[in-house]
Amino acid sequence: xxxxxxxxxxxxxxxxxxxxxxxxxxxxxxxxxxxxxxxxxxxxxxxxxxxxxxxxxxxxxxxxxxxxxxxxxxxxxxxxxxxxxxxxxxxxxxxxxxxxxxxxxxxxxxxxxxxxxxxxxxxxxxxxxxxxxxxxxxxxxxxxxxxxxxxxxxxxxxxxxxxxxxxxxxxxxxxxxxxxxxxxxxxxxxxxxxxxxxxxxxxxxxxxxxxxxxxxxxxxxxxxxxxxxxxxxxxxxxxxxxxxxxxxxxxxxxxxxxxxxxxxxxxxxxxxxxxxxxxxxxxxxxxxxxxxxxxxxxxxxxxxxxxxxxxxxxxxxxxxxxxxxxxxxxxxxxxxxxxxxxxxxxxxxxxxxxxxxxxxxxxxxxxxxxxxxxxxxxxxxxxxxxxxxxxxxxxxxxxxxxxxxxxxxxxxxxxxxxxxxxxxxxxxxxxxxxxxxxxxxxxxxxxxxxxxxxxxxxxxxxxxxxxxxxxxxxxxxxxxxxxxxxxxxxxxxxxxxxxxxxxxxxxxxxxxxxxxxxxxxxxxxxxxxxxxxxxxxxxxxxxxxxxxxxxxxx
Numbered sequence: 001x002x003x004x005x006x007x008x009x010x011x012x013x014x015x016x017x018x019x020x021x022x023x024x025x026x027x028x029x030x031x032x033x034x035x036x037x038x039x040x041x042x043x044x045x046x047x048x049x050x051x052x053x054x055x056x057x058x059x060x061x062x063x064x065x066x067x068x069x070x071x072x073x074x075x076x077x078x079x080x081x082x083x084x085x086x087x088x089x090x091x092x093x094x095x096x097x098x099x100x101x102x103x104x105x106x107x108x109x110x111x112x113x114x115x116x117x118x119x120x121x122x123x124x125x126x127x128x129x130x131x132x133x134x135x136x137x138x139x140x141x142x143x144x145x146x147x148x149x150x151x152x153x154x155x156x157x158x159x160x161x162x163x164x165x166x167x168x169x170x171x172x173x174x175x176x177x178x179x180x181x182x183x184x185x186x187x188x189x190x191x192x193x194x195x196x197x198x199x200x201x202x203x204x205x206x207x208x209x210x211x212x213x214x215x216x217x218x219x220x221x222x223x224x225x226x227x228x229x230x231x232x233x234x235x236x237x238x239x240x241x242x243x244x245x246x247x248x249x250x251x252x253x254x255x256x257x258x259x260x261x262x263x264x265x266x267x268x269x270x271x272x273x274x275x276x277x278x279x280x281x282x283x284x285x286x287x288x289x290x291x292x293x294x295x296x297x298x299x300x301x302x303x304x305x306x307x308x309x310x311x312x313x314x315x316x317x318x319x320x321x322x323x324x325x326x327x328x329x330x331x332x333x334x335x336x337x338x339x340x341x342x343x344x345x346x347x348x349x350x351x352x353x354x355x356x357x358x359x360x361x362x363x364x365x366x367x368x369x370x371x372x373x374x375x376x377x378x379x380x381x382x383x384x385x386x387x388x389x390x391x392x393x394x395x396x397x398x399x400x401x402x403x404x405x406x407x408x409x410x411x412x413x414x415x416x417x418x419x420x421x422x423x424x425x426x427x428x429x430x431x432x433x434x435x436x437x438x439x440x441x442x443x444x445x446x447x448x449x450x451x452x453x454x455x456x457x458x459x460x461x462x463x464x465x466x467x468x469x470x471x472x473x474x475x476x477x478x479x480x481x482x483x484x485x486x487x488x489x490x491x492x493x494x495x496x497x498x499x500x501x502x503x504x505x506x507x508x509x510x511x512x513x514x515x516x517x518x519x520x521x522x523x524x525x526x527x528x529x530x531x532x533x534x535x536x537x538x539x540x541x542x543x544x545x546x547x548x549x550x551x552x553x554x
Contacts, residue, residue, distance in 0.1 A: 001050060004017065006060045219454070310363050515533065
């Protein structure tokens with residue numbers, strides 16, 4: 001049996017599944033001031049109803065996504081060094097961005113030592129501001145980590161956490177590396193509070209299942225490993241909704257997937273029944289990252305989005321100030337408008353009515369008009385975001401998760417919607433998109449289902465240096481000699497074989513290459529050798545044995 005736990009900005013959902021379908025499920029409010037309480041409440045409810053112990057807990061969360069969307073992250077000190085070329089200030093991010101003179105060349109050789117005075121000034125400036133989380137990035141750090149290690153060492157006495165750019169992968173892309181390192185540091189504390197709550201909750205219950213977090217590409221990684229790479233979770237929620245919809249619905253052809261939560265709406269596109277993947281890295285908050293992810297976008301509109309009304313119209317969000325008034329909140333939200341319009345029956349209908357009437361009085365408008373306009377504005381914003389994502393996908397071919405180039409134009413025929421408010425908004429969505437809007441029966445806990453049903457994945461990295469004559473696979477504690485003829489194709493095959501020795505993959509085709517690069521090392525005008533890097537993992541997917549039961553339930 002598996003437990004799927006989705007900690008969202010508004011609700012925490014938990015499901016226990018086996019091959020017969022959902023054994024039990026629960027939805028509880030997320031208490032941001034006490035995540036442990038929310039997690040414990042959800043875990044206690046479902047585990048009490050489980051007939052046998054769970055063997056694995058798979059997690060997903062929108063906490064880090066929402067924190068970045070709402071600008072509710074902690075300040076980050078960003079220290080970069082680059083040398084000649086595009087000045088790093090062109091890629092400035094955050095309010096504490098410092099350039100430290102120093103440079104490596106493209107081969108990893110130091111051409112300019114770090115300026116110790118500038119490094120000390122940057123560290124002191126961050127200390128004066130009370131900054132405790134940092135990102136340090138060198139332009140060619142995957143080739144030589146020395147400068148990043150020196151910058152991190154200079155911050156050691158004042159930092160709770162430092163993201164070093166070379167931790168994020170071996171592919172060179174300085175602007176993406178800066179952004180990704182910044183995001184990683186910005187969400188570190190939020191993410192680890194979530195991880196602490198989950199682990200503490202399971203300890204209190206006396207169980208020790210395998211713990212994994214759903215990554216943005218639909219695969220999983222061990223929770224312990226994710227603590228230093230929380231940026232991998234920034235689109236964990238959208239990945240969970242994609243996996244959940246795929247589990248609950250037999251998605252065919254081109255389609256749009258919507259997860260309408262309390263805080264935000266996540267949007268994804270399917271081509272030929274298969275989710276699209278951005279293998280080079282997803283864009284987020286208007287910036288490109290190194291996070292390998294299924295293609296999606298997030299809109300700060302959800303059931304708890306605050307409503308504001310004036311003579312000029314109604315606005316929905318982008319902020320959230322707690323739950324809807326029907327559930328004890330202090331300001332009217334989109335869900336209160338749905339209650340007023342008779343589209344939903346959540347909590348106290350009288351509280352929703354009172355809130356909407358007060359909002360209408362402030363704007364000197366009819367309350368029914370305000371409520372209807374709120375629903376219309378929310379759906380119009382979702383429709384606009386969907387159209388923008390489809391246009392973006394059609395302008396730039398991307399890969400499906402099966403790694404097939406999809407050059408045809410995508411023309412979605414169906415909309416699949418999940419999340420708490422999905423049923424309430426289904427008629428309005430049909431009016432905006434057409435009649436082919438599908439809301440599966442288990443729409444309210446689809447994210448937790450997606451996390452639970454995801455196939456566990458693991459990966460490994462292989463490094464080779466033919467000049468030194470060495471090959472390393474850290475996951476296998478393997479160090480071996482290679483000669484100068486060792487090439488990228490040899491490394492790919494060795495990595496595949498190494499991963500197969502770790503897991504019981506159904507076939508070699510279950511293994512995908514995440515990254516493969518070979519770099520010539522030149523000395524004295526002659527080829528001295530190659531540095532080779534290969535990263536592979538078990539291909540993300542769904543455990544097929546669960547699908548028949550879920551399709552019957554939907």
